Amino acid sequence: MAPHHHIERPSPFAPMSDEALPIWAVSRADIERGGFDETALAWAKNAGFTAAEGTVLLTPGRDGKLAGALFGLGENGDCHPLAGGRLARALPAGDWRIEKSSIPGAVMALAFGMGAYRFESYKKPKPQGPRLVIPADVDAEAIARSVAAVRLARDLVNTPANDMGPDALEQAFRALAGHYQAKTSVVAGDDLIAKGFPMIHAVGRAADQPPRLLEMRWGRAGAPKLTLVGKGVCFDTGGLDIKPPASMLNMKKDMGGAANVMALAMMIMDAGLPVDLRVLIPAVENSISAQSFRPGDVLSSRKGLSVQIDNTDAxxxxxxxxxxxxxxxxxxxxxxxxxxxxxAARVALGPDLPPFYTDDETLAGDIATASVDVIDPLWRMPLYKPYEADVAARIADLTNAPAGGFAGSITAALFLKRFVEPDTCWAHFDILGWSPKDRPHAPIGGEAQAIRALFSVISQRHPV
Structure with missing residues (x-):
């Protein structure tokens, strides 16, 4: 992020303290059954509190001071597991602790930390909000790591393109690498042609800030090799096939893949996982000038395959x-x-459920399991072989924009597959990187998707 916009924010978590006020997370059934603090229970009944999902009722003590809070989990506690994020925005300032909850403490703490996020780089920051004591039986470092990674991804996506172009993305990339003593290298401008990255150059050459390929290396040589690649299109006008205004409005988020890859790399490095990590981000702006690549052009690629440009917005x-x-x-x-x-991925699955693609059945199963375990929604889509014919072009090896408009996410994945060596264990994630509406754990804006599930898979395969 541009340094003059960066704000160090206080942690949403508090140390263990006897002064922290209790939170009773209860369902309507819990209120009818009782069995928790009698004063809070009586107050809830007298106030007509029905424990509707996400509702908060502050409770007074005998002296009239604030004594705690009731948090609604719905009729029978069947609320969204990350509903606890609502507490970070609904409770008054002060330190709080979970006294009663059917939701595990780690999940409540994660939701609270994610829900506490605010993007205030361009406005006067609000005062410190409530803080939560992470339960004693929860891995506080793991929770803090996840929350920090989500915050990094959101910050990068939320920062507008005038402060998050290729130059600033490189700066953020180098800052992340420097924090963990990782090595970086950058190939930029016309050096991309000389060093064999012609399509990265073609897409970004029309912009004032030159295109570049960012590379980071971290870890131990000889350890299992893990490579992360993130799309870093810092703004996408659509090129000469220009987007309509409504479609262009949120295109600062088109580097969401890069943002999420950087956040995942942060988690891996912070946890010290025993891997040989490599991170690659092609950072460009798809702009419009006399240098723009054109519909109908045929581009060469590093792979040696030729690509017919049927739409500059692909x-x-x-x-x-x-x-x-x-x-x-x-x-x-x-x-x-x-x-x-x-x-097309959003048409198929909506904004909150990113598709992923892989031919590796073991990896697919691990990702699907982790997605459920850590509440990071993902859905496997098929690399459907018969659709490969749609990626063929008339005068080149491939087209970047198949005609017909069907199965757009699948054909994009099949296009990418042509550039992956056949025996490689590979997974592709077609994310939105954005929350279009407020949710308890996620305000409107940039979003981290798939990184907590992927970290779970990687850390289980390569434990410290």
Missing amino acids: EGRLVLADALTYACEDKPDLLIDMATLTG
């Missing part, structure tokens, strides 16, 4: 293709790419 797969080819040259044991790639 640019993300082009920059990813060169990066994936480069990634495979190092023969990674696991290759993951993340990108805000297609609107």
